[in-house]
Amino acid sequence: MISTPPPDWNSYVQSGIHQPNLPTIQEINKAEFAPNVIRLGTGELSPHLFPRERMKQIFHRLANLIDSLGYEEPKGLLFLREQLSKYLKTIGIEASSSTILIVSGALQALQLISISLLQRGSTIFLEKPSYLYSLHVFQSAGMRLFGLPLDENGVQTKMITKQKKRQNASLLYTIPSFHNPTGILMSEERRRELIDVCEQERLI
Known part of the structure; x- marks a missing residue:
């Protein structure tokens, strides 16, 4: 009697939407949870800096306003979207609550952009080096990445x-404030220059 051969897990991993982590990345991920390592990569506050008393006051005040702990509508909490819409108006951006989508974090937003607004195989300009986890998102969506050099x-x-013309890039992904992993803060002059160049090159 011949037994059924075991599944070829490697082929499943290779054909999946998320590419496998490299051993180096696995080591970095493991080190992030070591108690003697400060996690700079995630940009999280130290627990010593949490405004605990202020948080207690806010939770106490808002407790009676919570009507449900279930799922919200797909676009996110309506009240939050309405408040965001009001705030955006104060800085000159007209966006109704119906056009705002609340995401779980930046990586989900990047994934939605990649799979819904860009074609598979599109080229994305980004800084070299760039945020490690965003690279995974773009690569998993089948994007080509092209690194642009940094200065101070x-x-x-x-x-x-x-x-731009040589690579036919569709989008520029940049981290202008406290760049991860270099920590560079893009100057105001460079930011204006960047916007001008992207408008001229019609680069999102």
């Missing part, structure tokens, strides 16, 4: 103009 003021915008 942020991404070098002249490289965008130089490479």
Whole structure:
């Protein structure tokens, strides 16, 4: 009697939407939970800095306003979207609550952009180096990544103009404030320059 061969798990992993982690990445992930390691990669506050008393006051005040702990509508809590809409108006952005989508975090937003707004195989410009987990999201969605060099003021915008037509990039992904992993804070002058170049090159 011949037994059924075991599943080929490697083929399942390779054909899945998420690419397998490299051993180096696995080591980094493991180290993040070591008690003697400070987790700089996630950008989280130290527990010593939590405003615990303020949080207690807010939770106490809002407890009677909670009507449900179930799922909200797909776009997110309506009250939150309405408040965001009001705030955006104060900085010159017209966005109704119906056009706002609440996501669980930046990576979910990047994944939604990748699979809904971009075609598979599109090229994305990003800083070199860039945030590790965002790279996984783009690669899992079948995007091509092209790294742009950094200097002390942020991404070098002249490289965008130089490479745009050659690479046919669809989008620029940048981290202008406290860049991960370098910590660079893009200067105001460079930010304006970046917006001008992206408008000129029609780069989102």
